[in-house]
Amino acid sequence: MKVEIRIETPLQDDVRVMVEDLNATMMPLTPREFQFQLTVEEMAGPGLTTFVARTEDGKAVGMASLKEHGSGLGEVKRMFTRPAVRGQRIGSKLLAAVETLAAERAINRLVLETGEAEGFEPAWRVYERGGFATCGAVLDYPDSGYSRFYEKTLSR
Structure with a gap:
């Protein structure tokens, strides 16, 4: 499937x-207190850039955000592809777009937090195929056993 990935405001209905x-x-996979969700309003705030993947007919099928923390550190946030298009490398393309922008902005280390429960395996594959390696807790996330x-x- 051909998609176009662009920086867009998250303040759109789709x-x-x-x-x-x-x-x-995410709700049934991890206890709520260990979910670190951003609202679309937070995603539209300073220091965050959101990419949206759209099909040729304009349907939004994926998203990912880059959160800049300063001192060369960036974080991948809100990665998601619609279940109907999984397995078509859209997540990998979104991750590559985040990395390209991070490099352009002199970010030399990207980190991310994702779930550690059954059901997160597709996300792990995207990150690992993209060259990410597991590490200890990052930023101010707790090392709860619910996060990877x-x-x-x-x-x-």
């Missing part, structure tokens, strides 16, 4: 629906 779908997917952490050093 992106809001994807965020709702992502949250609904990844990192990747970007070359300049």
Whole structure:
């Protein structure tokens, strides 16, 4: 499937629906206190850039955000692809777009937090195929056993 990935505002109805779908997917997999969700309003805030993957007919089928923490550190947030298009490398393309922008902004280390429960295996595959390696807890996330952490050093 051909998709176009662009930086867009998350303050759009179809992106809001994807965020709702992502949250609904995560709710049964991890206790609520160990879910670190951003609202679309937070995703539209300073220091965050959101990419949206759209089909040729304009349907939003995936998203990912880059959160800049300063001092060369960035975080991948709100990665999601619609179940109907999984396995078509859209997640990998979104991750590559985040990495490209991070490198352009002099970010040399990307980190992310994802779930550690059954059901997160597709996400782990995307990150690991993208060159991310598991690591210890990052940023201010608790090392609860409900999260898996990844990192990747970007070359300049």
